[in-house]
Amino acid sequence: MSEVREAVRSRYAGIAKQITVIPAEDQAVGCCQADGPDCGCSGSYSVEDLESIGLSESVSLGCGNPTMLVQLEAGQVVLDLGSGAGLDVLLSAKRVGPGGHAYGVDMTDEMLALANANREKADIHNATFLKGTIENVPLPDASVDVVISNCVINLAEDKGAVIKEAFRVLRPGGLFAVADMVELDPLDERLKKQLDSWAGCISGTIPIDQYRAALLDAGFTTPDFNVHATQSIPGMAGQVGSAYITAGKP
Ligand SMILES: C[S@@+](CC[C@H](N)C(=O)[O-])C[C@H]1O[C@@H](n2cnc3c(N)ncnc32)[C@H](O)[C@@H]1O
Numbered sequence: 001m002s003e004v005r006e007a008v009r010s011r012y013a014g015i016a017k018q019i020t021v022i023p024a025e026d027q028a029v030g031c032c033q034a035d036g037p038d039c040g041c042s043g044s045y046s047v048e049d050l051e052s053i054g055l056s057e058s059v060s061l062g063c064g065n066p067t068m069l070v071q072l073e074a075g076q077v078v079l080d081l082g083s084g085a086g087l088d089v090l091l092s093a094k095r096v097g098p099g100g101h102a103y104g105v106d107m108t109d110e111m112l113a114l115a116n117a118n119r120e121k122a123d124i125h126n127a128t129f130l131k132g133t134i135e136n137v138p139l140p141d142a143s144v145d146v147v148i149s150n151c152v153i154n155l156a157e158d159k160g161a162v163i164k165e166a167f168r169v170l171r172p173g174g175l176f177a178v179a180d181m182v183e184l185d186p187l188d189e190r191l192k193k194q195l196d197s198w199a200g201c202i203s204g205t206i207p208i209d210q211y212r213a214a215l216l217d218a219g220f221t222t223p224d225f226n227v228h229a230t231q232s233i234p235g236m237a238g239q240v241g242s243a244y245i246t247a248g249k250p
Contacts (some may be wrong), residue, residue, distance in 0.1 A: 004204075007195035008155050009108050012061075012084070016110035019059060019085060044068065049091055053122040059085040059114075062150030063201065063242035064179030064228065067091045069148075070246075075099040076145040079169060081134040081162065081178070082106055082152025086115030086127070092148065093127035103144075104129045105137055135161045137169055144169045149178040151242075154204045160214045167218040170249040176220060177246045181205045184230060187238030202233065205240050220247035 001009070044065035061084050072078065072095040080089045083104025093102035106112055106129065115129045132138040134149075134156060147166040156162045166176050183205040197203040208225050215223040227241040 002157060004157050004195065004198055005107075007199045011196075011199040012108045013110040015061065016085070016108065016114045019114060045087070045091075049094075052094055053087075053090040053118075053124065055087060055090070055118060055122070059087050059118065060150070061085070062088070062179055063181055064150060064244055066148040066150050066177055066179045066244070067095070069177035069179075069244055070146055070175055072096050072100075072146065077143065078102045078146045078148060079137070079139065079144045079166075080104040081137070081147065081149035081166065082155070083115055083129060084111050084150075084152075086118045086129060088148055088150055089115065089127050089129065090119060090122050090124055092146075093124050096126070098126055100126060102127045103139065105132045105134060105139075107131065107133050135165060137165045139169050141168055142171045144174060145171060146175045146177060149180065151179060151181060151201055153178060154181045154201050154206070155199070156204070159206060159211070160217065163214045163220070164218045167220060167249055172249060174249045175246065176215070176248070177244075179242065179244055180211075181240050182211060182225070182227070182243045183207045183238070184227065184241045185237070185239040187233065187240070188236040191233060191236050191238065202240055208243070211245065215245075215247045219249065221250050223247040 067088055074097040076096045078092040083089050083106045089102045089104040112129050112131055119127050130138050153159055153162050181201045191197050192203050212223045224246045226244040229242040232239050
């Protein structure tokens with residue numbers, strides 16, 4: 001395992017151990033960091049949705065709510081890249097109903113255990129958490145209607161490979177609808193080399209133009225970016241933002 005990937009895995013293994021199945025009110029986590037800033041995700045999950053799966057918002061380590069980006073239909077298959085504690089998978093499973101299915105892929109055993117505990121607690125049977133990497137998704141070609149992800153693709157060393165995997169597993173006409181961090185102003189070179197900052201969803205960010213090019217290169221059409229929160233880095237040059245990103249597979 002590469003140094004970057006191990007830094008990411010070990011950070012999220014540690015966070016998973018801190019989060020209980022029923023998080024305490026004061027155990028707020030967000031934007032990829034247990035002690036991190038609010039990157040625009042607060043309030044993006046409705047109380048009704050969370051109650052429907054017996055969870056509180058505090059299990060989100062994301063930077064938005066990708067399930068808001070797409071009107072899921074009964075019977076669809078959804079894949080969440082880097083599913084963490086499982087919030088977006090469980091919400092998607094509810095929406096696609098018993099005839100549909102929601103998959104989450106995550107490489108961190110501790111997160112998979114937490115997600116499975118949350119699934120059992122919610123008594124949801126059409127959701128599956130798979131161990132794997134988002135660069136090599138353990139699902140067949142053209143098997144998914146919608147790929148979602150929440151604050152994960154920035155953590156990958158090869159974003160192009162992840163985006164190509166999303167394209168591969170999507171059916172023709174499928175949708176890519178993710179929340180992710182992007183680089184808005186070039187980050188200080190010192191920061192780019194810090195593993196902690198990479199695992200904290202800052203240093204691995206890429207500019208929107210580069211992200212768009214990777215989507216087009218994979219074969220996606222109509223890539224769209226909507227930055228909904230920005231974050232400067234104290235004492236360092238640069239700025240990152242939380243973006244909603246959509247694109248279609250022709
Ligand atoms: C910032 S957390 C986001 C979790 C979840 N999407 C959410 O919104 O709460 C990142 C998650 O992605 C997983 N992850 C990061 N890089 C990955 C990779 N290359 N392959 C599979 N999982 C990965 C981590 O284990 C972690 O659970």
